[in-house]
Amino acid sequence: MKATVFIEPGKVEVHEVKKPIIKRTTDAIIKVVRASVCGSDLWFFRGISQRATNTLVGHEAIGIVEQVGEDVHNIAVGDFVIVPFTHGCGHCVACLAGFDGNCLNQKESGGSGYQAEYIRFQNADWALVKIPGEPADYNNEQLNSFVTLADVMATGYHAAKTAEVSKDDTVVVMGDGAVGLCGVISAKLLGAKRIIIMSRHEDRQNLAKEFGATDIVEERGQRAVDQVMTLTGNGADAVLECVGTAEAVEIAIQLGRPGAIVGRVGVPQKSDMNTNNLFWKNIGLRGGIASVTTYDKNLLLKAVLNNEINPGKVFTKKFNIDDVQFAYEAMDNREAIKSLLIVNE
Amino acid sequence: MKATVFIEPGKVEVHEVKKPIIKRTTDAIIKVVRASVCGSDLWFFRGISQRATNTLVGHEAIGIVEQVGEDVHNIAVGDFVIVPFTHGCGHCVACLAGFDGNCLNQKESGGSGYQAEYIRFQNADWALVKIPGEPADYNNEQLNSFVTLADVMATGYHAAKTAEVSKDDTVVVMGDGAVGLCGVISAKLLGAKRIIIMSRHEDRQNLAKEFGATDIVEERGQRAVDQVMTLTGNGADAVLECVGTAEAVEIAIQLGRPGAIVGRVGVPQKSDMNTNNLFWKNIGLRGGIASVTTYDKNLLLKAVLNNEINPGKVFTKKFNIDDVQFAYEAMDNREAIKSLLIVNE
Structure with missing residues (x-):
């Protein structure tokens, strides 16, 4: 599959890499529809923070569930979902207190590799946020707003x-x-x-x-x-x-x-x-780290569905995943407020 | 009148000083009934914080209003009051937000000189807290609890x-x-x-x-x-x-x-x-700095009056104002949790 790889400050590339597979019974595999570049991605793109070369990047996406582990019951194959950068289990003391960005049962470090065709997602049962229907039910701006519900x-x-x-x-x-x-x-x-x-x-x-x-x-x-x-x-x-x-x-x-x-x-x-x-x-x-799933499920998804808020307007440039380098550059040069990536659409 | 004066680290004395007078129309003069030594007084007593020699000390008391400035309407001569270390005006943005310890209309630095027979008190109209009746209506423990409502x-x-x-x-x-x-x-x-x-x-x-x-x-x-x-x-x-x-x-x-x-x-x-x-x-x-008047008026005074709370129990030693040095020493040596001072009683 195609995935965005960090090469060095100022340079990302789309490489052909192995499609991810379920590793834990609580994982899901998501086929990405749209993804995006985050302001925090610019920290490594600008060389301000360190990042190992050849690592997969990106942590904001929406997509379709392609496969679920055997302990995932609330999410089914074919569901249209927001893919948060956080991975709350939904039942630890942090998640119960409304701070799922600090989930105590997150086994690996946070979301990464979302600027790609497929994502392996931890703690899928609670952390993924279901969007009613399918992508074709929504207009371009609403789809963009769903992408913002993954992080910003x-x-x-x-x-x-x-x-x-x-x-x-x-x-x-x-x-x-x-x-x-x-x-x-x-x-x-x-x-x-x-x-x-x-x-x-x-x-x-x-x-x-x-x-x-x-x-x-x-x-x-x-x-x-x-x-x-x-x-x-x-x-x-x-x-x-x-x-x-x-x-x-x-x-x-x-x-x-x-x-x-x-x-x-x-x-x-x-x-x-x-x-x-x-x-x-x-x-x-x-x-600190946002409580993405809590907020999405409590009110933000509904506010987007009701057209009460239109955060998708922050995407002022759109790129195909193959042009991800330009998507980063547009944000780096302040030509775009935020860059959208079209993946499987 | 008698007032406690800081001499040097480890030494306070009761001196005969001039009785305070009304300086602003928003002032009141209070005849002190009971006062106390605060843990924060130990900072200068121990020489950890700097304090000028011969300055009056103390910031916790209860007393009887002896005189009020012409702009003081809610408090009258003869009222039995808690004398907070804070001086909220009751109508600035800080007081209205419930942070009267940060009152923007406090003209001079905070409470001082309360370990004395009389206190001049700023912003008396709103900041002083009336106690129903007179000292004789209360037992020893309740009177002590009222003293704690001035600060701790x-x-x-x-x-x-x-x-x-x-x-x-x-x-x-x-x-x-x-x-x-x-x-x-x-x-x-x-x-x-x-x-x-x-x-x-x-x-x-x-x-x-x-x-x-x-x-x-x-x-x-x-x-x-x-x-x-x-x-x-x-x-x-x-x-x-x-x-x-x-x-x-x-x-x-x-x-x-x-x-x-x-x-x-x-x-x-x-x-x-x-x-x-x-x-x-x-x-x-x-x-930060406590909202003394807000909390006293909202709920703490009532909780003491109803015997729901008994914070006066923190006073484990009692001294006459003349023995203020011993009152400080008892706290400094951890012989007392908190020292009470009997003034005009």
């Missing part, structure tokens, strides 16, 4: 949920990538009245407004803090940190009013920070 | 509240000082099913059990983490950090299950920590 939409929602966004809140969203834009959708979905996004790219600003952003801040660093304070008076009720750099977290904790919570979903690049600033203003710091 | 009981409750303790939770309390013990009371009040306290002092262990603790952990450091994991399986639902050292916070964030929140009320001594450990387990870090 659920991750943006995790930022909003852990920041405890509630009705009539003023929310700041840091980051105008697909996750930040999905953070805007999520803040809106949770009833925020005012949504301020930090962005300096017109295409992303426009999409943010379409998703519900009320204000744009183009400044960075201390000037961004000053502008948010001018806009809000004393800081936001909630801050969604969708970048992941140490600087972004340091800025984020300055943007909240006393008692505000920063919901952080940007994969952290550096570790040490002064947490006394949190204490003296009662600022909370929460967030 | 509200601070312990802030740890539990920001850690989002809820019904049937398993909670770990770090710190067996008065605040930690009040954290146990608070966890119980919020419906926790299992309350594990870290303590190696028999008197504190016994009081913790009386307040609702179900398990005691005597170990420290990594061994404490291991023991909590053995007791809980995969970590606690909530962790109350009532110590304040950098080590305590680092340990605290290892004690939660995925998605747990650490509620931190120990005044932080050091700043930098690795927050990636928070991210990868979705551990939240919240807490």
Whole structure:
């Protein structure tokens, strides 16, 4: 089968590799319909994070179940499914608490190799999310929205949920990538009245407004803090940190009013920070790996099916799996907000 | 009037000083009935934190209102009141959000000089908490409980509240000082099913059990983490950090299950920590200065009046204001869990 392989920073290739097979009784094999490139894939593509050469990449997809292990009962061959990057068992203490991104029964490291024709998926029984019907029942935009439910939409929602966004809140969203834009959708979905996004790219600003952003801040660093304070008076009720750099977290904790919570979903690049600033203003710091299956099953899938949210709009370029290098480059060069990959369609 | 003055590490004295007067129209003058020594007073008494010599000390008291400024309408001369260490105005964004410990209209730094015969109190209209009747209507233990509502009981409750303790939770309390013990009371009040306290002092262990603790952990450091994991399986639902050292916070964030929140009320001594450990387990870090007036008015005063909670039991030694040096020493030497000061009674 065709699969995307990381070669070196700046270079991915489609190679012919062995089709995966069921290894555990809890696995499923999925035939991929659509997949995508994630902002976090750019970390290794840009050489910022280390990755071994010749490893399979990608962790967002939708597809059709082709085979299931003998302990998979809730999912059947032929089901149309969202393929999350997380693999919750559904019954450990983490999954029961709603944090399936931290499932304690995940046997191997997280999702990988989704930019391919087939995926072997762990803990398929609970973690896969069934979509009613089949791909032909949906239009292009809805199919794209389903792809975002594998990661970015659920991750943006995790930022909003852990920041405890509630009705009539003023929310700041840091980051105008697909996750930040999905953070805007999520803040809106949770009833925020005012949504301020930090962005300096017109295409992303426009999409943010379409998703519900009320204000744009183009400044960075201390000037961004000053502008948010001018806009809000004393800081936001909630801050969604969708970048992941140490600087972004340091800025984020300055943007909240006393008692505000920063919901952080940007994969952290550096570790040490002064947490006394949190204490003296009662600022909370929460967030981490998204609870993809929990959110999809609880509300996000229904919101897409009802056309209440349209996160698929973050895909501004579409490529065939054979052109995956261009899909990465388009995001790397900011020509695309997010790149879609057509696989078996 | 008599007031306690900090001389140098290890030494406080009662001096004759000028009785305070109303300076702002929002002030009140309180005649102190009982006051107390706080664990945080030991920071300067032990020379761990810097404090100028000859400064007035103390920030926990109950008393009778002797005079009010012209903009004070909710409090009248003769009222029996809890005198919080916080000074919320009741109408700024912080107070309205329930974080009156971060009031934006507090003109001067927090409470000080409460170990004295009289106190000048800022933002008296909203921040003071009226107790029905007069001191003679209450027994000794209830009066002591009212004193804890000026700080430690509200601070312990802030740890539990920001850690989002809820019904049937398993909670770990770090710190067996008065605040930690009040954290146990608070966890119980919020419906926790299992309350594990870290303590190696028999008197504190016994009081913790009386307040609702179900398990005691005597170990420290990594061994404490291991023991909590053995007791809980995969970590606690909530962790109350009532110590304040950098080590305590680092340990605290290892004690939660995925998605747990650490509620931190120990005044932080050091700043930098690795927050990636928070991210990868979705551990939240919240807490800060307690919302004393909010909690007292919402539920804590009623809980004391109904004898539902008896936090006054943390006072295991009682002194006359003239013997304040001994009151400090008793806590410094761990002969007292907390020292009470009888002032005008």
